[in-house]
Amino acid sequence: MFISSRLLLRRADKTSGRDDVPTILPNVAPHLSKRLPPERNVRKRSEDDAVPQKRRRLSTTDEPAVRNRSPSSVSDVLNEPTANDDALATTAALRDVKLPNRYSTFHELREVDGACFTSCSLNASTFEVKVEKAVFFTVNADGGIHSRTFVQGRSVTEAAVFTMLDAEAVLDQASLVHLCKGAGTQGDSLTANITVNLQRQLELKSGAVFSVKCLGSTKRDGTLCFSCKYLRKALITRQSWIRKRHKTSRACSSTVKKLKVCARRNKRLMVRLGNLAKGVRRLKDESAATAEEVLAAKISLLSPKQQLAVRQCFESAKRKSPCGMQYDKEWMLECILLKIRNPKLYQYMRKQNILALPSETTIRKYTAQYRTGYGFNEKMLSVLKKKVA
Structure with missing residues (x-):
């Protein structure tokens, strides 16, 4: 007969703190347990603040006015309502589009449904008007508007226009394009006494020389495109060759120098003639040495x-x-x-x-x-x- 008895053990004091994370092993080393991510800062924004409005993008005409205003007035300009920004682009609405500068003009097309914006220059000596940049807005068969940008007669970019903001962006982009100044002018005498091949590679526009493959635009203002750069180098090389030849001809202008040149030329020809005669005699001797018996064998x-x-x-x-x-x-x-x-x-x-x-x-x-x-x-x-x- 067995008498059971209960054994009561006193519970140890708890070792966990208030901010401890419950784990299976509470006494594990701290470098073996994962740390909690840091808490994010609470945004100090009141609940009464309204949702910010959509800010209108500034055009080139608005920049001077914004620079001269105070910071508060600038924020007022940026927070203006954008009722007309998302308006669909139409040929009638293009009349009121904001121009990138005061040199751009608006033109209507007579035979085509669309509009054109041009930037021209005037030659003061010949009174010739040159169209430097032109942006055409035409209506497609599906009713959409398509834009094409030309720089000095060369097509640069094409894009579809849906809203008035797109039209303004196309005009702004065209105004920032730099023009190619060409390989030279007619006054530089680069086109004098050139070959037929060089004549085919160039064309004259408003007194300037351009390559037939000219891109019309460059990355920096006052520079040349790659085609005009190579054409200018070829023209300069041609003029340098002409000057050297003229200098050599002037050196041989006197009669004595001409006689010396002819004597040296005759001597070279006589030496060449003697070498050729020796070669002919050698070939004859070799052919005669081949006897008929050897050939028959x-x-x-x-x-x-x-x-x-x-x-x-x-x-x-x-x-x-x-x-x-x-x-x-x-x-x-x-x-x-x-x-x-x-x-x-x-x-x-x-x-x-x-x-x-x-x-x-x-x-x-x-x-x-x-x-x-x-x-x-x-x-x-x-x-x-x-x-x-």
Whole structure:
């Protein structure tokens, strides 16, 4: 018989603090546990403040006015209502669009539904008006407006315009484009005495020289595009070559200097002529050293039919004309067989003088010597009879 008894143990004091994070192991080292993320700062904005309005983007005409105002007035300008900013772009509304500067003008198109904004310059000496920049707004087939920007007659950008803000952005972007000043002017004498190739690469506009591949615009003001830069370098190189040639011609103006130049030239030509004469004599000696016996020995190494063809070629080379030439019977037999097998090849080899082949008339005369007829040949039958017996 067992008597059970309860064992009461006193509970230890708690070791956790107020800000402790509950974990399975409360006494774990601090560098092994994860830290909580820091709390974010509470925004000090009252609940009564209204939602900020949409700020209107400033155009180039608004910048001087904004700079001269106080900070409070500037914030008032930025917080103006934007009722007309999101208005759809139409040809009628383009009349009232804000221009980027006072040099841009508005024009209506007579035959096309659209508008045009141009920026021109005047040549004071010739009173010639030059259109530097032009922005066209035209209506597409679907009713939308499409813009195209031209700089000095070159198309630069194209874009679709939906709102008036888009139209203002296109005009602002066109006003910021820098013009290419060209490869030079007519007064620079760069176009004098140029070659035909250089003449094709340039064009004249308002007294200035431009490349036919001119981009019209540059990254910096007062600079050249790549095409005009290369054209200017070619023109300067051409003028430098002309000046050097003229300087050399003036140095040889006196009679004594001209005689010296001619004497040196004649001496060079005589030396060259002597070298050529030596080369001709050397070739003649080498050809004469090749005796007929050596040539015959080399020909004997060929096959019988090749030897026959080579001999006929040598015989033909000794004659001024193949007319009246007599051919070997074996060679004539080969020529007849070649013409029977491929007449076109025979004519081609004869016209190109690949082999010494007789004409068709000569072949016809040789074949006429052979007797031909129809029926059986009695001599052949008698020979076959002897062979069979």
